[in-house]
Amino acid sequence: MKKIIRVRNLDYIYPDGTKAIKGIDLDIFNHESVGLIGPNGAGKSTLLLHLNGILKGRQGSVEILGMKVEEKNLIKIRQKVAIVFQQPDDQLFMPTVFDDVAFGPINAGYSKEKVREEVKEALKEVRMENYEKRCSHHLSFGEKKRISLATVLSMQPEVLILDEPTSNLDPRARRHLMKLLKNLTLTKIVAGHDLELILETCQRVILLDEGKIVANGGAKKILSNKSLVESHGLEVPLSLKHR
């Protein structure tokens, strides 16, 4: 299988001296769905920000589709790797839904027609076709989450990264989002504490704690390992407990 992401010996220290990532090695393959789990402060979000070049490690390397994450490749990498952040209000910063969904394609230099086409397609994919002219601040939280997803799908990325995609969603909105994610065939990395979602949408799980990978393997195998998940501040998902 084609390797999409290659991380080697990655270290990251925050300006206040906190060691967030310690010597991480990681490979992610084409069309894989990988769950990134771990307790709060494990380094999940920090690792994700390295995959798009927002953060740069103190040492080690990150390669996306064979391109090193460095200044000269950033424009291309940011088109290929899309991040949906935890808080949709941080992702939706433009005055209207159309402008937000069009933001990435315009920055990528698409023609006007292509931008309109991509916006239409992305909104259709998240089933929000008639929302183009709406203002983001008038949307419900669930709608904002779906529009956030559209803002990155419009860039036609090869890798989709979702940071806590279901946090604060009501059960119906969560189900909608889960269904949407399952239908997306691109390479996905889903970070968070919603282990049911990860079990349902990911084949592989990476368990991170204190900036290190402590387990990496099949989703069911890792998530059903009670002693492993509980020793890292997590719980076996209910659906696996009752089997």
Added chain:
Amino acid sequence: MHLPEIDKFAHLKSFLHSWDPRVKIISISILILSIVLLQDLRVAFLGLALVIILVFLSKIPFSFVFVHLKWVLFFVLALFVVISLTVPGSLLVRLSFLSISQEGVKLSLLISLRAISAALLIFPMIGTTRFNLTLKALQKIKIPDKLIQLLMFTYRYIFLFLDEEKRILIGANSRGWVRKTNLSSLKTMGNLVGMLLVHSFERTERIRDAMVSRGYNGRLKILDEFTLSPKDFIKASLIIALALLLNLSRWMR
């Protein structure tokens, strides 16, 4: 909660609503400039009357205009009092040790009329177009990008800021805090404002990450959707003619 939406009535239909935002902003800005340059009190009254007619034609309800104008009116009132009392000239009224001059009243009236007219013109100019289109129009007429981004983020996040303020106040009230004018209350207010600023700063970092991850490089790129028609130029000619006519008397002296 009351949201400060200046474009609440942008969906209505009037000759101002259908006007190309770029031409509208330039034309009305010229009218504002001409009004603030007026020197004659009678012409300033005429200017205010014309502006009120424009607001009426924009179909924006006067109740909405007044709610948003009240802070300007407070400011103008303060200015009116100060100028009336401080400009020397022939005595009009004496109240104890305070004296009001005719020249002072005339000047404060002139300044007040100009300020109210200029503030009122914001409504037909900005309130008849969706705010996102106003921003695009400003970008098209080469207003500096940084200023447009500042306006855009202010408008987008003011709602969140107000929500956050409300949450922080509820948190404080739920623990027995009541807003008073004593030192302890002011200290708490200071802490609350500080927390709001910290939250806002953290949010700006997250927004920056979201923007950078979608290819932002410091310049805001927006698709424009404008087309000019002869009608836009006719409307512009009318407004600019009005602006010139108001100042005609000054030039003819």
